[in-house]
Amino acid sequence: MSLDFLAVHAGPDAIARSPMEGLARAAGARFEVRDGWNVAVAFPSTAVASVAVASVAVASVPQAPGTPAPPVGWADTSHERTLELQAPADELDAVEHLRLGEAVRAGDAWWCRLTRTRALILGGVMPVAGALDVTSTYASLTLLGPMARETIARFCALDLRPRMAPVGALRPGSVARQPGIVIREAEDRYRLLFGWATGEYVWSVVADAAEHLGGRPVGIDQL
Amino acid sequence: MTQPGERLDRGRVITFTFDGKPVEAYAGDTIGSALFAAGRRTFSRSFKYHRPRGLMCVSGSCPNCICSVNGASGARACTEPAREGIDVRHVNALPSLEHDAMRATDLVGGPFTPPGFYYKTFIRPRRMWPLYEKVLRHAAGLGKLPATQPEREWRTEYRRRHADVLVVGGGLAGLHAALAAAGAGADTVLVDEGPAPGGQQLVTGGSRELVGAVRAAGVEILERGSALGYFDGLVPVWQSDTLHQVRAAQHVFATGTIEQPLVFAGNDLPGVMLASGARRLAALYAVSPGRRAVLATTSDRGLQAAVALRDAGTEIVAVADLRPETSALGRSLRAAGVPVFAGRTIVEASGGSVVGRATIAALGGGAELSFHCDLVLVSGGALPATSLALQAGAQTVYDRASGQFELSELPAGVHAAGELARARCDEAIAASGELAGLRAVAALGRDDRGRDDGRHDDGGRNDGRHEAARDVVRARIDELEARSPEAPGELALAPAVSGAGRGKCFACLCEDVTAKDVSQSIDEGYDSIELSKRYTTVTMGPCQGRMCQLPAVRLMAAETGLSLGSVGTTTARPPWVSVPMGILGGRPTQPARRSAIHDRHRELGAVVRWAGDWRRPYHYGDPQAEALAVHEAAGLIDVSTLGKLIVRGPDAGDFLDRMYPNRFSNLRPGRIRYGVISSDAGRIVDDGTICRLDDETFYVTTTSGGAGAVEEWFSWWLAGWGHRVRLTDVTQGMAAVNLAGPRARVIMSEVCDLDCSAPAFAYLDGRQGRVAGVPCLILRIGFVGEVGYEIHVPAAHGVHVWDALMAAGERHGLRPFGLEPQRILRLQKLHILVGQDTDSESTPFAAAMPWIVKLDKEQDFIGKWALRHYAQRTPATSLVGFTTADGDVPTEGAVIVDETGTPAGQVTSSRHSPVLRRTIGMAWVPTALAQDGVAITISDEGRRLQAEIQTRPFFDPDGEVLRS
């Protein structure tokens, strides 16, 4: 018996959904089914996503071209595949892209070695021998913009100063008082990983912090 | 007249209200400066005696100007910026600041309000205490909370800030420290609680350039921010609506000194001000603090303020300089026509609602001189602001020369600068700041912006440059350290009290503690500073000891005959400034886990409740009907909250054999077995099912609340045993639903690609198949007692599978059911809920599960020794089922009593069963009673219920339904 049942088999007859879909919809997201996932591809430029105003209907229109980017935007990236690799330390040492404390970009995936014996591979479609598909164990938000780090500082005590967390830094720790992982993907771009079941809660925390700083949700086409 | 340090924008007039009346201010004014300019002299009423109080320190360090702003109490008028439209109100006075009815406590209450009066005066008759308490609470206080929650709320933020160096104090020393640290490459934060960085330089406007340079060096300045305390390197800084949690590698404390008041008769009258406070009022806000002033000082500090005020237009009527000989500055004042009396101090300030006369005299008595005035300036020495450094682990010693408690030892990572480091003149203060900043950088091991030793390897390309920069820092440190220490200025030690017997002499303005109160507390045996603090509450008010620490120590020393050094100071504790609770509370967010199907439950109208960390549907409107539907047709429950672990590897079976009292290594792939996890002491800690997927892979479920603990437990033992086993927690990754009931098989057949007939898919089989097109793991288990399929599916497909099942089940009478009906159903089967029916004492034997313990297992397992022990003994109590005679449902937790009424057991679960039409339950009873048909009595909140024990499941006792 294989562990096939762990993997998300998204397809036209079995749409996969993020735990944050409801809040994204309430914030006016425009959804498209892509590779079997119902993903929020765009938000109106006026989108607000706080719980208090989430029920207010917002026209479901894509961001107008030329609308200035918010100081911080957050996008639901939970649909990206997540694999877990567990092996004795010496075996992981031999894997090219795995370095402790770092996320290494290889192809279209981030290779993240969390401990000496455990790694996650985020994104990508290539099979990885011995890896478990744990895509729906981790929900994910990507924050981007000049205020992204400042937004994260409102709910996370990790030291993400550029000198301490250069691009590619991998930081497991408490995110909004929940176990999580922060990856600095680019200069002003951070990926947060957290438990799938805490998705709605973490979205609401991120929205609360980001909106206060002038931010708004963005779709994956706006990343 | 425009002042050199003036902060006003005279081109912008703003209006706010005070007690409903409009007040005009300039942009840059504080509420206090605007009100003072408008003629107000009484700003608050005191805590206990309701005496009028006016501006005293003008730095947020005393309690005298506490007010409420837009409904939020605790603001200091003298530091709170005036803003357009704000609603400012007085606190602690009724009906008005000018006419406060509670002033009677001052006039007649003296004998009734000694220290600890609420333990002495208001204790008889005892039944009156609730009334006394109400009156006292009403009379004492620093403001009222708004009546409703929405009025009490305002947005507050947490912000985490890491830094290399945190400098606390934005005076000359702090600015130089920050400049040096940032200049040497350290990521530096500076926090300053003044109206702007600059400290004492602010009054001359002389710090603007320096502040500019600090900013240009990249220092983040948290203006108007107060460092609340030091918590193992974390310094919370309150700034407006934000609490910055600053965690720095090195700390520089440049918190300066706090000018101290003098203790004399009438020292709390409006118009009695710290000399520095009056100077700030004039210099920063161009407000004249008074027309005619008398100064009482112990050092040049007071004289400097007098000179400045004189230049600003205040007539200095007289100066009482306690030093036997006044200084050069005093002599120059004298030469300018100001009467300067050496060897004298103030003994009384008197007047009506504001000061009108000051009397000075020599300490030993003799001729008194009295002066009409509307302002009394006092300068009773300086208290080094050591609180934060002490909280960080520093020590102080009393220094006779300076008359101060000076820092002696500093812990690693903490540096003192400026007056805290005994520097006095500007040049020395600046140098000491620079030295502290550089020492902090040197301690960091960093010498260049953007570099830190060892953490970012540049292949040695810049080693030479960094080494050279390090040398520059070291050389400058050596140079600064070589400076000869400054001699302390001439000063006189302030008396503990002067003018005693002429009226109330306040040692503590916050709590209205007089010199007499401190003396009385000593007489009553509270003769150490710590005891006196607790008894009199001196230093425990909003000023946090800034104004009363030193006066209290002086009084204690004078009364006990001890030296100041022997009396010592009270323990420095956070918060260093009074802070609203809301600031500490942060954002009102509560972590919650929700199943992937949660939105559907909402749409179905589920009543959602907390279940551990989860929000779960408790029921969908009618729990009894939902339970019945499971028996009559089918029900669907979301069980995604179950803990789920993948345990895989060549040693997985052996590992589980060690973790559970029963066996798993002999479980066939595709089969399921129930397991109970016991502690080392043989007590039940969790339970669940284990499905063997293949030779090396098991799918382990746990209770909803126990998932995290079981994962940790497994990991902990794995780390020690070294099994070739890998654990993956997929609790959140897998949604799970349980389809149960007589129609469950039919419904499954419609959505599942497996043969769901009983022979092909038997009870306790685990199969992989597709449900609604999605690969799932399907477990044939029956927690609720009917034919059941527990379907585990990636959380991302949870909604899809739920919808498909609900759609297929519609014509078969399928309905969703929640946690409450599930509890009824499992109780019918006497299935335990760990934590509900068991506690930390429960063993599998006592819980009627002896069959699960395989003591004949060859290898050791957790709890084996203890379980072998229990196996040889009859447990004192046993877990059984019961039914009540008259249908009453006892409260969970109700007591089983014996014939004498003595407690002998406890009800753990109880419900009405709609299918059985009677009340059922589980209870711990003495083992001797644990037999079918035995009658027991339940004592439940005054009721006596008769019940009968049943040891076999109430529903389908032989499991025929389950296995069908």
Ligand code: FES
């Ligand atoms: S006068 Fe405002 S706190 Fe002292």
